[in-house]
Amino acid sequence: MSFRYVSTLCPFCSTGCSFNLVVQNGAVVAGGPYHRSPVNDGKTCPKGHYAYEMTAGKERIFTPLIRKNDSLTECSWEEALACITTKCKEYAGTEIALIASAHATNEDIYSLKRLAEILITDNFSSPAAVGIDASAGSIAAIADADCIVVIGNLALTHPLAARRVANAKDKGAKVAVVDTYLSPTTKLASEFIQATPGNEREAIRKAADFIVGENAYVLFGISAGDAEASIAAAALEIAEEKGAKFFAFPAQSNGRGALDIGASTPIDAVIADEKIKACYIMGTEMGPVPAEFVVVQDAFLSVSAQNADVVLPAAVFAETEGTATNAERRVQRIHQAQEPPEGVKPHWKIVVDIASALGEPLGYETPEDIFADITANIKGYEGLTYASLEKDGHLISPRKAAVTVGPEPVKVKTNKKFPLVLSMVPTIWHGFGTAGTLSKNCPTLVQEVPDIWVGISAEDAQKYNVTNGRNAVVISDTGELTVTVKVMDGIAPGTTIIPAMRMGNICACEVTGRRKNCAVRIEEVD
Amino acid sequence: MSTKGDFVYAWASDAGMAERGECGGAVSSLLKYALKSRMVDAVLAVKKGVDLYDAVPTLITDPADIDETAGSLHCGTLLLPKLITKYCNGAKDTKIAVTLKGCDAKAMYELAKRNQINLDNIYMIDLNCGGSVSPAQARKMIAEKFETDPDTVIREEIDKGQFIILTEDHEHKGIKIDELEAEGYGRRPNCQRCKTKISRQCDLACGNWGVIGEKAGKATFVEICSMKGAALLDAAVKEGALDTCEPVPQGLIIRGKVENAMLKLGEKCRAEQFGNLGDGDDRLKYIIEKTSRCIKCYQCIENCPICYCVECSTKKPHLVPPGEVNPPMMFHLIRFSHISDSCINCGQCEELCAMDIPNSLFMHALQVEMEKMFGFVPGINMDLPTLALVEEPTERNRLSDTKDDQIFNIFA
Ligand SMILES: Cc1cc2nc3c(=O)[nH]c(=O)nc-3n(C[C@H](O)[C@H](O)[C@H](O)COP(=O)(O)OP(=O)(O)OC[C@H]3O[C@@H](n4cnc5c(N)ncnc54)[C@H](O)[C@@H]3O)c2cc1C
Ligand code: SF4
Ligand code: SF4
Ligand code: SF4
Ligand code: SF4
Numbered sequence: 001m002s003f004r005y006v007s008t009l010c011p012f013c014s015t016g017c018s019f020n021l022v023v024q025n026g027a028v029v030a031g032g033p034y035h036r037s038p039v040n041d042g043k044t045c046p047k048g049h050y051a052y053e054m055t056a057g058k059e060r061i062f063t064p065l066i067r068k069n070d071s072l073t074e075c076s077w078e079e080a081l082a083c084i085t086t087k088c089k090e091y092a093g094t095e096i097a098l099i100a101s102a103h104a105t106n107e108d109i110y111s112l113k114r115l116a117e118i119l120i121t122d123n124f125s126s127p128a129a130v131g132i133d134a135s136a137g138s139i140a141a142i143a144d145a146d147c148i149v150v151i152g153n154l155a156l157t158h159p160l161a162a163r164r165v166a167n168a169k170d171k172g173a174k175v176a177v178v179d180t181y182l183s184p185t186t187k188l189a190s191e192f193i194q195a196t197p198g199n200e201r202e203a204i205r206k207a208a209d210f211i212v213g214e215n216a217y218v219l220f221g222i223s224a225g226d227a228e229a230s231i232a233a234a235a236l237e238i239a240e241e242k243g244a245k246f247f248a249f250p251a252q253s254n255g256r257g258a259l260d261i262g263a264s265t266p267i268d269a270v271i272a273d274e275k276i277k278a279c280y281i282m283g284t285e286m287g288p289v290p291a292e293f294v295v296v297q298d299a300f301l302s303v304s305a306q307n308a309d310v311v312l313p314a315a316v317f318a319e320t321e322g323t324a325t326n327a328e329r330r331v332q333r334i335h336q337a338q339e340p341p342e343g344v345k346p347h348w349k350i351v352v353d354i355a356s357a358l359g360e361p362l363g364y365e366t367p368e369d370i371f372a373d374i375t376a377n378i379k380g381y382e383g384l385t386y387a388s389l390e391k392d393g394h395l396i397s398p399r400k401a402a403v404t405v406g407p408e409p410v411k412v413k414t415n416k417k418f419p420l421v422l423s424m425v426p427t428i429w430h431g432f433g434t435a436g437t438l439s440k441n442c443p444t445l446v447q448e449v450p451d452i453w454v455g456i457s458a459e460d461a462q463k464y465n466v467t468n469g470r471n472a473v474v475i476s477d478t479g480e481l482t483v484t485v486k487v488m489d490g491i492a493p494g495t496t497i498i499p500a501m502r503m504g505n506i507c508a509c510e511v512t513g514r515r516k517n518c519a520v521r522i523e524e525v526d
Numbered sequence: 527m528s529t530k531g532d533f534v535y536a537w538a539s540d541a542g543m544a545e546r547g548e549c550g551g552a553v554s555s556l557l558k559y560a561l562k563s564r565m566v567d568a569v570l571a572v573k574k575g576v577d578l579y580d581a582v583p584t585l586i587t588d589p590a591d592i593d594e595t596a597g598s599l600h601c602g603t604l605l606l607p608k609l610i611t612k613y614c615n616g617a618k619d620t621k622i623a624v625t626l627k628g629c630d631a632k633a634m635y636e637l638a639k640r641n642q643i644n645l646d647n648i649y650m651i652d653l654n655c656g657g658s659v660s661p662a663q664a665r666k667m668i669a670e671k672f673e674t675d676p677d678t679v680i681r682e683e684i685d686k687g688q689f690i691i692l693t694e695d696h697e698h699k700g701i702k703i704d705e706l707e708a709e710g711y712g713r714r715p716n717c718q719r720c721k722t723k724i725s726r727q728c729d730l731a732c733g734n735w736g737v738i739g740e741k742a743g744k745a746t747f748v749e750i751c752s753m754k755g756a757a758l759l760d761a762a763v764k765e766g767a768l769d770t771c772e773p774v775p776q777g778l779i780i781r782g783k784v785e786n787a788m789l790k791l792g793e794k795c796r797a798e799q800f801g802n803l804g805d806g807d808d809r810l811k812y813i814i815e816k817t818s819r820c821i822k823c824y825q826c827i828e829n830c831p832i833c834y835c836v837e838c839s840t841k842k843p844h845l846v847p848p849g850e851v852n853p854p855m856m857f858h859l860i861r862f863s864h865i866s867d868s869c870i871n872c873g874q875c876e877e878l879c880a881m882d883i884p885n886s887l888f889m890h891a892l893q894v895e896m897e898k899m900f901g902f903v904p905g906i907n908m909d910l911p912t913l914a915l916v917e918e919p920t921e922r923n924r925l926s927d928t929k930d931d932q933i934f935n936i937f938a
Contacts (some may be wrong), residue, residue: 160534
């Protein structure tokens with residue numbers, strides 16, 4: 001009989017909540033509140049509550065795997081490393097891409113940056129590299145705002161940041177929400193402005209009229225629009241025009257850290273680059289990757305891993321020491337609660353071993369060694385130590401928002417064959433995009449939303465003959481998917497929504513492809 | 527030999543412990559003695575984490591480790607009993623001594639009557655409780671109202687109606703609790719409503735109220751509330767762990783007066799807070815409106831000492847459709863109907879609510895109404911809760927006499 005509380009950071013979204021892990025006989029058995037947490041005052045959303053379950057996730061991998069005769073077979077670490085080093089030498093730097101998870105620690109990501117240097121490539125990216133970087137001081141301070149415009153479904157993407165909007169509202173702030181449907185976030189608002197694919201920028205402009213007051217905020221969550229950066233640019237524009245503070249919340253827990261460290265080559269450019277022949281993926285779901293040679297290091301057998309040439313078993317957040325940087329740019333400690341299972345290594349350690357195998361040792365014995373390098377080289381991190389972060393972490397002062405304007409959003413063209421607009425929306429249960437691998441390994445989260453669904457207005461349900469709770473097939477020009485129908489209030493006729501979740505091969509992307517919106521039709525099936 | 531109903535001033539014989547302890551270290555000495563003498567296998571207490579706003583629950587088996595738990599952490603708003611249930615097998619096979627605020631003490635009883643804790647194996651040490659302050663709230667209050675950097679505070683306490691801080695430069699600052707609470711600072715809202723100041727359902731009730739004269743600040747006032755408590759105290763004194771003396775008679779009177787004043791204050795706060803909820807339909811509307819923001823994080827359920835079902839009704843698909851956020855009102859109705867009779871007003875469901883819904887206020891308001899109707903007072907003894915009594919003939923008679931079809935007409 002014994003137990004111990006270890007406080008650590010949530011691996012899901014960039015709000016940066018901390019909670020306790022309960023450790024018994026060396027193993028994580030539960031989560032517990034951390035009343036003293038600097039960001040979230042001991043509270044969490046369901047993902048934070050059940051994150052501990054992923055330590056025992058059913059898709060975890062415990063041995064390296066290597067592709068032989070077209071199937072992945074178990075192998076030793078030596079064999080896996082030997083294969084990687086031999087292969088790496090066959091490609092020129094420009095032919096190699098390295099993609100870091102933005103859910104990994106700063107130390108993990110920094111070590112991968114060093115590996116990119118060894119392999120002489122600039123193709124170092126992460127899913128957080130979408131061209132948006134804006135923090136505006138502390139999240140807690142949002143509670144003192146007198147006017148807030150929220151763009152996106154913050155209550156589901158960054159629930160504990162949305163809490164601050166609720167706090168401000170309770171104190172009398174005006175709140176407007178721009179979203180694709182009458183979402184839970186709109187419940188926190190006095191004004192709802194509907195955005196449909198293609199008209200997001202106009203919807204945001206409309207919200208500009210709403211901004212008054214001394215202490216106004218524009219909060220940009222994850223956009224349901226495809227041209228995310230240019231939608232963010234519109235949001236930044238209205239913020240600047242009205243002198244409001246501008247906050248953009250990365251989807252991933254350490255999205256800000258990934259950018260700070262330099263995993264910032266636009267991810268879309270890396271994916272589209274046809275010169276790339278070898279791809280090294282650290283702990284992030286990218287779907288099947290088409291490159292000639294693919295290495296995946298991950299805690300879970302993601303779809304990318306299933307299609308890789310070499311797979312290396314990595315630790316989960318609860319098994320690693322390190323730091324992460326949240327949306328407000330607060331650098332906080334991640335504490336190890338349990339040892340990784342035998343044969344499993346933390347991400348940074350795997351990279352260190354590969355560098356050594358390549359004959360270029362990095363000289364890192366501990367994550368703290370890496371952090372020392374980070375503080376010496378990364379702007380804003382100067383002078384920090386693990387000890388200095390123990391309490392409240394360190395809040396790096398806000399910088400000028402940086403948004404790289406990308407392509408303009410385009411309207412989804414519907415026609416007789418595909419009469420409905422489909423938009424991907426977040427759920428609170430599944431991590432957005434790449435974090436799906438994490439939530440999928442937490443049974444309680446999965447149990448809430450075990451299947452993918454489509455939300456439709458009562459009017460359209462009748463028109464297209466589909467029934468609440470029954471199965472239907474959603475068809476687009478790229479593919480189709482069987483889903484459960486949910487007839488919902490607050491969805492505009494002509495539009496439908498689908499959760500951005502990935503459960504193995506069940507993924508909204510089956511219908512949308514690489515887009516977040518597209519035209520579909522919907523048919524009931526038996 | 528002491529006995530139930532006795533009062534003593536007590537302090538640690540060991541000078542180091544007397545220094546480390548909040549008021550003479552009697553409690554720590556008792557705990558250490560209980561562990562050393564193998565009266566218990568483990569002690570559950572709290573220790574300071576990153577700073578004095580951070581109370582970390584700690585299960586101790588080595589007597590030497592007791593030293594680091596000495597002292598009161600007034601931002602220790604956590605609830606220890608559920609940890610005994612979850613991680614110590616409900617003390618079914620081990621003996622544990624535990625420090626308890628009033629709400630913790632009540633939680634022990636409610637868990638025990640639900641077979642979640644074996645009280646026979648537990649030594650319950652009450653800490654008289656004037657209230658606790660959430661860590662974030664405390665830091666905000668110190669920064670904004672005391673205009674002091676919370677990181678420079680080395681001690682905080684509530685004394686003589688004031689919240690007092692002591693800084694590194696030995697500067698004392700005090701502000702009246704009434705004033706702080708009127709502006710939304712101060713103790714947790716549930717603490718403001720609390721009327722459990724000295725929990726006599728424990729074995730020993732310990733606090734500084736009533737310690738006057740030369741022992742002021744250097745001893746703890748111990749009220750012996752059970753023979754088990756008397757035996758522990760006597761043994762600890764006999765083995766030289768603890769020194770005691772008779773309380774100053776005037777101290778006893780003062781203690782009674784302070785307790786009474788605190789109870790009155792609690793009553794006043796209840797009237798105010800419950801009053802703000804409105805009555806009948808208005809109250810229901812208010813509750814529906816506030817709970818409609820819920821994001822179904824399940825923390826209010828996980829941390830409630832009354833919730834213990836393995837298969838929670840809120841997770842049954844025919845009652846609450848899975849995955850729906852915001853969940854329908856049924857989610858909250860299930861909590862209200864399952865818990866309200868026994869709510870002990872510990873505040874966890876509110877302090878840990880992701881959307882700052884005043885859950886504890888709602889539940890406590892319902893509990894107080896239920897108490898008026900059925901007379902059941904939660905947390906003070908092993909009496910079964912109202913829900914276990916709905917089959918009682920009296921309840922049947924009431925329903926038949928009044929032609930009321932509501933078993934719990936709590937909104938009337
Ligand atoms: C939140 C709080 C409010 C209090 N308010 C009053 C009051 O208004 N009037 C009064 O007379 N006395 C109050 N007390 C009790 C008083 O402060 C002393 O704890 C008591 O007199 C015993 O002193 P001691 O030196 O013997 O205890 P110590 O030897 O210092 O031992 C104290 C024990 O309490 C444990 N403890 C500390 N904080 C907590 C916590 N938050 N929850 C559970 N256990 C904890 C410690 O781990 C330690 O074991 C309060 C205590 C707390 C924790
Ligand atoms: S809000 Fe984000 S960081 Fe906080 S618990 Fe939820 S997923 Fe984790
Ligand atoms: S609820 Fe009562 S016993 Fe519990 S901490 Fe608050 S005042 Fe103390
Ligand atoms: S309902 Fe809330 S206040 Fe009441 S006992 Fe449960 S957690 Fe405590
Ligand atoms: S703690 Fe609050 S948000 Fe979480 S489930 Fe309970 S009421 Fe809902």
